[in-house]
Amino acid sequence: MDLKKSINERAEQIGQALSAYLGRDDSDFAELLEAQRYSLFSGGKRIRPYLTLEFCKLFGGDERAALPYACAIEMIHTYSLIHDDLPCMDDDDMRRGKPSCHAKYGEATALLAGDALLTHAFGVCVGNPALSAEQNVHAAALLSEAAGNFGMIGGQAIDLDEQPESPSFERLLKLHSMKTGALIRAAVLMGCIAAGVGEDDPRYADAELYARRIGLTFQIVDDILDAREGESPEEKETFLTYMTEEESYAYARRLTDEAVAAVLGYEKGGMLVSFAEYLYGRSV
Amino acid sequence: MDLKKSINERAEQIGQALSAYLGRDDSDFAELLEAQRYSLFSGGKRIRPYLTLEFCKLFGGDERAALPYACAIEMIHTYSLIHDDLPCMDDDDMRRGKPSCHAKYGEATALLAGDALLTHAFGVCVGNPALSAEQNVHAAALLSEAAGNFGMIGGQAIDLDEQPESPSFERLLKLHSMKTGALIRAAVLMGCIAAGVGEDDPRYADAELYARRIGLTFQIVDDILDAREGESPEEKETFLTYMTEEESYAYARRLTDEAVAAVLGYEKGGMLVSFAEYLYGRSV
Numbered sequence: 001m002d003l004k005k006s007i008n009e010r011a012e013q014i015g016q017a018l019s020a021y022l023g024r025d026d027s028d029f030a031e032l033l034e035a036q037r038y039s040l041f042s043g044g045k046r047i048r049p050y051l052t053l054e055f056c057k058l059f060g061g062d063e064r065a066a067l068p069y070a071c072a073i074e075m076i077h078t079y080s081l082i083h084d085d086l087p088c089m090d091d092d093d094m095r096r097g098k099p100s101c102h103a104k105y106g107e108a109t110a111l112l113a114g115d116a117l118l119t120h121a122f123g124v125c126v127g128n129p130a131l132s133a134e135q136n137v138h139a140a141a142l143l144s145e146a147a148g149n150f151g152m153i154g155g156q157a158i159d160l161d162e163q164p165e166s167p168s169f170e171r172l173l174k175l176h177s178m179k180t181g182a183l184i185r186a187a188v189l190m191g192c193i194a195a196g197v198g199e200d201d202p203r204y205a206d207a208e209l210y211a212r213r214i215g216l217t218f219q220i221v222d223d224i225l226d227a228r229e230g231e232s233p234e235e236k237e238t239f240l241t242y243m244t245e246e247e248s249y250a251y252a253r254r255l256t257d258e259a260v261a262a263v264l265g266y267e268k269g270g271m272l273v274s275f276a277e278y279l280y281g282r283s284v
Numbered sequence: 285m286d287l288k289k290s291i292n293e294r295a296e297q298i299g300q301a302l303s304a305y306l307g308r309d310d311s312d313f314a315e316l317l318e319a320q321r322y323s324l325f326s327g328g329k330r331i332r333p334y335l336t337l338e339f340c341k342l343f344g345g346d347e348r349a350a351l352p353y354a355c356a357i358e359m360i361h362t363y364s365l366i367h368d369d370l371p372c373m374d375d376d377d378m379r380r381g382k383p384s385c386h387a388k389y390g391e392a393t394a395l396l397a398g399d400a401l402l403t404h405a406f407g408v409c410v411g412n413p414a415l416s417a418e419q420n421v422h423a424a425a426l427l428s429e430a431a432g433n434f435g436m437i438g439g440q441a442i443d444l445d446e447q448p449e450s451p452s453f454e455r456l457l458k459l460h461s462m463k464t465g466a467l468i469r470a471a472v473l474m475g476c477i478a479a480g481v482g483e484d485d486p487r488y489a490d491a492e493l494y495a496r497r498i499g500l501t502f503q504i505v506d507d508i509l510d511a512r513e514g515e516s517p518e519e520k521e522t523f524l525t526y527m528t529e530e531e532s533y534a535y536a537r538r539l540t541d542e543a544v545a546a547v548l549g550y551e552k553g554g555m556l557v558s559f560a561e562y563l564y565g566r567s568v
Binding site: 154 | 392
């Protein structure tokens with residue numbers, strides 16, 4: 001199977017599961033629920049939950065057991081986009097070519113829709129019926145850490161600070177490792193947990209290395225693409241503040257090689273090799 | 285011991301635990317962390333976590349084991365106040381006589397601070413080291429349900445709808461049972477779980493009844509107090525839309541009697557009897 005087909009099939013599977021989680025209705029607050037479905041089904045590629053399912057499979061787990069974790073990750077990602085787009089944050093009226101959540105439903109509903117997806121994500125995670133309470137607790141702890149102060153939200157806060165006292169390459173790496181890297185890492189590691197691979201298992205370290213390397217590659221490539229399209233404001237710190245485009249490529253190439261090496265030895269690692277190359281290749 | 289002393293002692297205990305959870309710092313996003321501490325320590329009475337600890341004790345549990353759950357409840361409550369106060373919601377610049385979170389730290393930081401407290405709450409809950417994974421999963425599931433679409437957030441959404449198609453007393457009861465009742469109920473039931481009292485135990489039903497009755501009493505008394513102080517806008521639906529002040533009192537009295545009856549038979553129920561009477565008595 002080629003990667004595109006694999007991603008599309010997984011996206012279908014994840015979409016169906018998400019639909020079921022958001023299936024309950026209530027006419028007294030129909031719009032709140034509709035806003036969540038709108039943002040969850042606005043054309044995302046389901047990259048993060050894809051990783052959860054693939055890592056579960058890579059290590060011999062039943063992918064269906066990882067599906068609730070995958071959905072929890074996608075709910076967290078979606079909530080973060082809804083809140084990011086709000087006027088007090090990035091103030092974006094459009095997202096993926098469509099009105100953003102608050103542009104369509106108003107700020108109050110968008111705020112609550114984001115809060116609800118974040119809240120629901122943890123319920124879905126701890127309520128995974130296919131796995132043990134120990135696994136569910138571990139997964140939820142990872143998710144909270146990755147999405148919280150010392151993960152995604154802290155990364156957002158660093159990113160909001162437009163005139164940092166001491167900008168540096170190290171700070172930029174920290175920003176990205178928190179803002180986008182942490183959730184990608186959680187997506188991968190929750191796939192490990194679903195397969196019964198815990199921290200003491202050497203395969204866990206391979207998965208974590210893969211996650212860190214593709215997370216950073218993803219961001220470097222984003223910066224290159226944004227710069228080409230003139231989408232980065234002048235004052236915004238990016239990888240291109242610290243290196244040329246050529247150097248950025250070389251850096252992303254090295255990271256991708258390391259990611260590939262981490263999964264190459266596994267029988268079912270082929271799709272994850274393709275996936276790492278695909279993230280790198282977006283800019284070529 | 286009298287109730288006031290009991291509440292103050294518990295508030296101290298809970299405050300220390302919350303402090304420890306928010307103890308880690310980072311100079312790259314110090315304000316985000318400071319905003320969370322600011323709102324967590326802005327003079328709340330810690331009513332909800334008090335209930336968690338008291339119900340754990342009531343059923344013979346070790347209260348210290350319930351402390352992480354109590355903190356999780358207070359984090360959720362605090363996040364909800366921060367987001368409620370935002371300009372797109374109630375637009376309140378003051379909270380408990382001090383600037384609200386966004387008035388002090390700006391909207392973006394307040395938004396993220398609320399998100400972070402919500403996220404952290406689940407981490408604290410599933411990471412309770414004193415209890416089993418089964419208990420932690422159960423507690424987190426309760427918390428997610430109580431704080432989510434079909435609990436607090438849905439209640440908020442109903443409350444935002446200022447011109448409902450069909451206002452009714454039933455709808456008002458539903459609003460309050462979701463908006464404020466659900467979290468009070470979760471606070472009580474998480475105390476049960478910490479004491480090893482699960483759904484199949486008849487004591488669980490007593491606790492749930494108590495929670496439902498005091499939750500509603502709390503809201504009725506709030507409505508009476510707001511009306512007296514002229515704080516309810518004319519068009520706002522309250523209990524006084526459907527009954528006179530005298531009838532509201534009688535209703536709250538009946539609810540309080542039922543709450544008291546639910547805990548009166550327990551050896552350590554005295555403080556919870558006083559607590560129910562205190563909630564009722566705020567308006568007398």
